[in-house]
Amino acid sequence: MSITMNLYYTGKDGNARKFAEEMEQSGTAALIRAEDGNEKYDYFFPMSDPETVLLIDSWKDQESIDVHHASPMMNTIAELREKYDLHMRAERYISDDESISDADKKFIKK
Structure with a gap:
């Protein structure tokens, strides 16, 4: 089981992309990827x-x-969200990889 959050960041004048770019370029995203779990x-x-x-x-x-x-x-993340004046919407999902039906599997190319 995994828990997945889809976070939609919305801004103006390209600020959402600037936020993502700064998260990557500053190394913050890499540090999160390295966190346990x-x-x-x-x-x-x-x-x-x-x-x-x-x-x-x-x-x-x-x-x-x-x-x-x-x-x-x-x-750090909160400060960047404020810097770029972003608004957010979130969706939360729990994975269920073990019970993908045979009917669905025929549409998945691995």
Whole structure:
């Protein structure tokens, strides 16, 4: 089981992309990827909305998320969100990889 958060950062004048770029260039994103329990931390850019960035952030369990949220790194992230005046929307998913149906598997090319 994994817990995945889809975080949509929205701003103006390209600020969401600038935020993601600074997270990558500053090494903050790499530090998060190195945290115990982090399974994925990647930014994506929706083609239909140039002012939004999607962060897919996956963790092995809730404890890993809680440790991450209690870390000083969250202050850095919060400061960057404020710097770029970003608004957020979140979606939370729990993986269920073990029960992908045979009907669904035929559409998945590995």
